[in-house]
Amino acid sequence: MTEIQRYRVVDVRDGYELREYAPCTVIDVEVVGKRFDKAGNAGFRPLLRYISGGNAASQRIAMTAPVLQYHAQDVHVVSFVLPDGTTSAPSPAESAVHVREVPAELVAVRRYAGSTGEAAYLRELARLRAALARDGLHE
Numbered sequence: 001m002t003e004i005q006r007y008r009v010v011d012v013r014d015g016y017e018l019r020e021y022a023p024c025t026v027i028d029v030e031v032v033g034k035r036f037d038k039a040g041n042a043g044f045r046p047l048l049r050y051i052s053g054g055n056a057a058s059q060r061i062a063m064t065a066p067v068l069q070y071h072a073q074d075v076h077v078v079s080f081v082l083p084d085g086t087t088s089a090p091s092p093a094e095s096a097v098h099v100r101e102v103p104a105e106l107v108a109v110r111r112y113a114g115s116t117g118e119a120a121y122l123r124e125l126a127r128l129r130a131a132l133a134r135d136g137l138h139e
Helices: 037-050 118-134
Strands: 008-011 017-022 024-032 065-072 075-081 099-103 105-109
Touching: 017 118, 024 037, 024 118, 037 065, 037 099, 037 118, 105 118
Parallel strands: none
Antiparallel strands: 008 017, 017 105, 024 075, 024 099, 065 075
16 A cells, blocks of 8 residues: 555644654656646656666665645646655766655645646636635645
């Protein structure tokens, strides 16, 4: 079974949840200049190679969920959360892959089903932002 990133639900609100995520280690790839629908795949492949043993230790690492994606203009960051308890991630073999520590954080999460395309992403992001503004919360 795929490990899910650890979190605690702090509050359930109309249209979203507030979650506190535990500190974790992630690997990222920044994709610049690709269209939204191509950026996820372009970032996913080098991350998959890393966890499949394409790292300095040739170490295989279990896949976790979710795969994180951040989009801003023409810059997209795709991230894998490493398994809970990872204290020392092997150095990447590819210069595009970066390892970083993420502290505990409070995150607003809106679940939605269906398309993961740009139009759906932007629509759901607008709904999340509207709900946060309604509740007096800021990004």
